[in-house]
Amino acid sequence: MKTHDVVILGAGPAGLSAAAELKRLGHRDIVILDRESQGGGIPRHCGHTGYGLLQFGRLMTGPDFAKRLVDQVSDLDLRLGHTVLKLEPNGRIQTTGPNGPETFQAQKILLAMGARETPRSARLVSGTRPWGVMNTGALQQFAYLHGKAPFQHPIVIGTELVSFSTLLTLGHVGVKAVAMLEAHARITARRPADWVARIAFGVPVLTGCSEFTIRGQGKVEGVTFRRHGRERVLEGDGIIFTGQFRPETGLLTQSHLELDPGTRGPVIDQLYRCTDASYFAAGNLLRGIETAGQCYREGKSAAHAIHAALDDTLPASAAPIRIEATGALSYVYPQRLTGRGPYDPLLFKARVGEAVKGTLRVLADGREIWSRPINALPERRIAWRVPAVDLSNTHHLTIDLTPRS
Amino acid sequence: MTDTNHAQVVIIGGGVVGCALFRRFSMSGLRPVLLEAGGDILSGASKGNSALLHTGFDAPHGSLELSCMQQGYREYLAIREKLNLPLVKSGAIVVAWNDEQIQKLDEIVAKAHANNVGEVTRVDREQLRKMEPLLSPKALAGVHVPGEHIIDPWSAPLAYVRQGLAHGGIVLRNCRVTGGHFNGVWHLETSQGEITADLVINAAGNQGDIIEAINRPAPFKITPRKGQFVVFDKPAARLVKAIILPVPTERTKGVVICRTAFGNLLVGPTAEDQEDRIHAAVDEAALRQLVARGVEMLPGLANVDVSAVYAGLRPATEFKDYQITAQPDRRWITVAGIRSTGLTGALGIAQHVAGLYAASFGRLNEMEPIWTPVPNLCEENTRPYQSPLGADIVCHCEWVTRGEIVAALAGDFPAGDVGGLKRRTRAMMGRCQGFYCSAHVMALAEGKIAS
Ligand SMILES: Cc1cc2nc3c(=O)[nH]c(=O)nc-3n(C[C@H](O)[C@H](O)[C@H](O)COP(=O)(O)OP(=O)(O)OC[C@H]3O[C@@H](n4cnc5c(N)ncnc54)[C@H](O)[C@@H]3O)c2cc1C
Ligand SMILES: Cc1cc2nc3c(=O)[nH]c(=O)nc-3n(C[C@H](O)[C@H](O)[C@H](O)COP(=O)(O)OP(=O)(O)OC[C@H]3O[C@@H](n4cnc5c(N)ncnc54)[C@H](O)[C@@H]3O)c2cc1C
Numbered sequence: 001m002k003t004h005d006v007v008i009l010g011a012g013p014a015g016l017s018a019a020a021e022l023k024r025l026g027h028r029d030i031v032i033l034d035r036e037s038q039g040g041g042i043p044r045h046c047g048h049t050g051y052g053l054l055q056f057g058r059l060m061t062g063p064d065f066a067k068r069l070v071d072q073v074s075d076l077d078l079r080l081g082h083t084v085l086k087l088e089p090n091g092r093i094q095t096t097g098p099n100g101p102e103t104f105q106a107q108k109i110l111l112a113m114g115a116r117e118t119p120r121s122a123r124l125v126s127g128t129r130p131w132g133v134m135n136t137g138a139l140q141q142f143a144y145l146h147g148k149a150p151f152q153h154p155i156v157i158g159t160e161l162v163s164f165s166t167l168l169t170l171g172h173v174g175v176k177a178v179a180m181l182e183a184h185a186r187i188t189a190r191r192p193a194d195w196v197a198r199i200a201f202g203v204p205v206l207t208g209c210s211e212f213t214i215r216g217q218g219k220v221e222g223v224t225f226r227r228h229g230r231e232r233v234l235e236g237d238g239i240i241f242t243g244q245f246r247p248e249t250g251l252l253t254q255s256h257l258e259l260d261p262g263t264r265g266p267v268i269d270q271l272y273r274c275t276d277a278s279y280f281a282a283g284n285l286l287r288g289i290e291t292a293g294q295c296y297r298e299g300k301s302a303a304h305a306i307h308a309a310l311d312d313t314l315p316a317s318a319a320p321i322r323i324e325a326t327g328a329l330s331y332v333y334p335q336r337l338t339g340r341g342p343y344d345p346l347l348f349k350a351r352v353g354e355a356v357k358g359t360l361r362v363l364a365d366g367r368e369i370w371s372r373p374i375n376a377l378p379e380r381r382i383a384w385r386v387p388a389v390d391l392s393n394t395h396h397l398t399i400d401l402t403p404r405s
Numbered sequence: 406m407t408d409t410n411h412a413q414v415v416i417i418g419g420g421v422v423g424c425a426l427f428r429r430f431s432m433s434g435l436r437p438v439l440l441e442a443g444g445d446i447l448s449g450a451s452k453g454n455s456a457l458l459h460t461g462f463d464a465p466h467g468s469l470e471l472s473c474m475q476q477g478y479r480e481y482l483a484i485r486e487k488l489n490l491p492l493v494k495s496g497a498i499v500v501a502w503n504d505e506q507i508q509k510l511d512e513i514v515a516k517a518h519a520n521n522v523g524e525v526t527r528v529d530r531e532q533l534r535k536m537e538p539l540l541s542p543k544a545l546a547g548v549h550v551p552g553e554h555i556i557d558p559w560s561a562p563l564a565y566v567r568q569g570l571a572h573g574g575i576v577l578r579n580c581r582v583t584g585g586h587f588n589g590v591w592h593l594e595t596s597q598g599e600i601t602a603d604l605v606i607n608a609a610g611n612q613g614d615i616i617e618a619i620n621r622p623a624p625f626k627i628t629p630r631k632g633q634f635v636v637f638d639k640p641a642a643r644l645v646k647a648i649i650l651p652v653p654t655e656r657t658k659g660v661v662i663c664r665t666a667f668g669n670l671l672v673g674p675t676a677e678d679q680e681d682r683i684h685a686a687v688d689e690a691a692l693r694q695l696v697a698r699g700v701e702m703l704p705g706l707a708n709v710d711v712s713a714v715y716a717g718l719r720p721a722t723e724f725k726d727y728q729i730t731a732q733p734d735r736r737w738i739t740v741a742g743i744r745s746t747g748l749t750g751a752l753g754i755a756q757h758v759a760g761l762y763a764a765s766f767g768r769l770n771e772m773e774p775i776w777t778p779v780p781n782l783c784e785e786n787t788r789p790y791q792s793p794l795g796a797d798i799v800c801h802c803e804w805v806t807r808g809e810i811v812a813a814l815a816g817d818f819p820a821g822d823v824g825g826l827k828r829r830t831r832a833m834m835g836r837c838q839g840f841y842c843s844a845h846v847m848a849l850a851e852g853k854i855a856s
Pocket of ligand 2: 418422423440441442443446447448449450452453454455456457458459581609610611612630631632674718720744745746748749
């Protein structure tokens with residue numbers, strides 16, 4: 001069997017930007033695998049604008065952005081309709097597709113399988129299980145890939161940024177949501193998104209809703225919930241659970257790679273390298289949702305690490321320094337540092353579950369080496385650089401966010 | 406249907422019991438007509454159960470339920486290969502978690518032996534640890550029942566119906582029986598007009614007493630007993646081999662942990678009486694309790710995502726045993742109260758009812774069986790996505806191919822609604838619940854099923 005230099009799993013923004021960058025760095029023996037019949041990932045079915053400004057210098061729709069990404073690597077080996085079934089140690093994977101079962105062997109593999117929203121089931125939402133309950137990703141495919149409206153009077157649950165993409169998507173097929181319901185006291189997306197919902201889309205936004213119960217037999221009939229201590233009933237023929245993105249780790253949970261319960265993605269080091277040094281990871285697979293631009297940049301950075309790895313100039317990944325998130329942080333990544341340093345300034349990314357004001361600190365074996373006051377919101381990524389420090393005798397880094405009392 | 410809308414035998418209800426009856430009577434050449442209110446078969450209790458093929462080791466001794474279960478069990482094993490139905494030979498362990506439960510284990514073994522279920526033995530803590538190393542150390546002892554197995558709860562009844570169709574039976578879906586009268590012949594009012602029959606079999610599950618009232622004041626009342634489940638994603642199926650059963654209490658067999666034929670893992674069911682005969686709703690508090698109980702028994706579950714949740718309604722009556730009787734003068738057979746063992750019992754129930762028929766209404770012939778194998782959905786056997794000829798996967802979580810979906814929508818007995826399509830293929834039933842594939846699946850189904 002042939003050993004490829006690089007096999008990339010997932011032709012979304014992260015995988016395709018990595019492919020383009022590897023090509024720019026002189027690599028040609030690259031195979032990109034994607035299970036869909038078109039490359040581009042999520043933007044393929046995200047028919048509204050919101051993409052490409054930083055990468056291609058103009059605001060474009062998802063499908064245009066997806067096409068640009070694919071066109072950039074048109075001379076590389078992009079194999080569509082190929083589903084990766086299994087990840088094995090040392091850069092070997094099992095797939096199936098038009099040619100039947102295949103095994104690919106690569107020096108380095110980039111995992112870029114993206115993220116998806118949490119469905120009603122994993123949210124443990126009460127009620128019956130009628131047809132018409134879905135996530136935004138599915139709705140977008142109905143609307144933008146098939147020109148179909150699966151319902152006429154849906155109720156939108158959640159107020160993340162993607163929830164407003166839901167309203168745009170509904171508008172595309174001439175549907176207006178009955179209401180947007182949010183569990184928290186304030187909306188998740190940055191204000192004034194609720195003004196946009198109300199004014200541009202004419203959709204009421206209700207915050208502080210709890211105890212959702214889905215109603216309907218066969219088809220959705222509505223939802224009941226509590227608000228201000230009272231039970232309310234909203235009628236509707238569809239329910240869209242938006243956001244709460246989680247990495248698409250169906251393959252990883254059954255593999256040898258270590259996962260981080262915080263991000264739900266693979267554990268990586270500062271070089272995007274997984275716990276098996278032949279695997280790298282980038283994009284939303286790392287932690288759920290960020291913008292396509294962020295995923296694009298990560299793909300590029302991972303490409304540089306892979307380039308160095310193929311040149312054998314990356315530090316060994318043995319005896320890593322573990323990094324742990326504590327306090328109000330839901331997670332931090334990378335989850336480990338490899339090599340003995342000296343490091344470039346270290347880039348950390350983290351998120352909080354609830355809005356917090358407090359002090360963000362980095363501790364090396366318990367000793368503070370960096371701190372900064374911070375005002376963190378759940379919808380906003382926290383990213384910061386820690387100047388290069390000598391960590392040669394360090395075993396453990398703790399990243400802590402203690403709320404100000 | 407025949408031109409005259411007349412049938413020798415009408416079966417009301419296309420649950421697993423109705424499907425097995427349909428197969429039995431079709432194979433006797435009676436050309437029965439199965440009437441199902443839902444858009445597809447399995448619209449009631451039979452769409453949401455634990456999918457266990459029981460030995461009857463803990464069933465009431467001497468009951469009709471026990472004999473039907475054991476007959477059903479034997480017949481399933483005898484015909485399953487010809488119908489391409491799976492059998493996951495997991496075995497079960499009844500696990501005691503405290504001293505009080507340990508006290509009951511000998512009784513369980515004795516009952517199993519009295520019920521003629523062999524190879525049932527006590528296992529101590531050490532043996533338990535060896536058999537199921539990932540079970541919580543709080544598991545103290547158990548009873549091993551090697552004959553308990555896992556099957557595919559949807560493909561089995563589908564295979565029964567297909568075999569019945571091959572033998573000349575007729576199935577009418579979206580056909581709800583609303584009333585009727587008897588004047589030597591039954592005149593049933595249905596949503597598709599009047600249907601007359603020489604004999605009616607009531608297999609209406611949770612509507613059993615309401616349908617019975619067409620014939621006579623129902624001598625039983627159905628009070629649906631809801632069971633909620635949590636389905637954990639594929640990695641969970643590697644945590645345990647056997648079905649983990651609790652020591653039974655008076656009300657229910659309690660919370661079970663078991664793999665599914667599809668490679669996932671179930672924790673459930675609850676047991677909650679309700680008046681509503683139609684809506685099987687889940688509720689967050691109960692689901693959270695199931696997750697917590699699952700993690701307590703099998704700690705590795707803490708790291709596995711929930712992929713699906715569901716609930717089923719057991720057609721329970723005030724009696725423990727099945728309510729199966731023939732009323733020869735009324736030309737009516739009642740098959741009701743098939744509460745919590747109907748998947749196992751169905752084929753045995755059909756044999757028993759055939760016996761009642763023969764005793765009261767006339768001889769039944771045995772035709773040479775025509776075998777109608779169904780597509781395999783079981784992860785233990787080869788699935789279409791593994792074909793050396795190539796696969797076009799549409800549902801990426803359960804690895805369902807385009808070919809499987811197209812096939813389920815075609816032929817002489819296509820899926821009748823979205824639920825039916827899901828049960829026949831597993832499309833949209835995995836961890837993403839249709840995020841990636843529902844638009845694609847529904848495009849394939851367009852014009853073929855009502856959505
Ligand atoms: C509804 C919605 C609206 C959005 N709107 C915007 C916006 O306006 N602007 C913006 O910047 N961002 C937006 N985003 C976010 C943006 O689309 C994502 O951040 C970006 O697509 C992530 O890129 P990725 O490469 O990490 O993953 P993805 O785009 O998800 O790509 C992953 C690819 O991997 C493939 N794959 C997965 N598993 C396998 C497997 N086992 N075998 C083979 N292939 C596999 C998939 O088919 C897919 O093509 C939106 C996202 C959503 C869901
Ligand atoms: C939580 C749970 C777990 C279980 N676990 C197991 C298990 O592990 N093993 C096992 O062997 N058994 C199990 N069972 C039991 C098994 O599922 C039931 O015994 C079985 O499904 C009963 O089947 P049925 O055909 O009698 O009823 P149903 O499946 O309810 O069938 C009745 C049918 O009649 C139709 N109908 C109703 N009214 C009308 C009308 N007026 N006109 C036309 N059609 C009508 C309904 O739509 C329905 O499809 C479980 C049950 C539950 C609920």
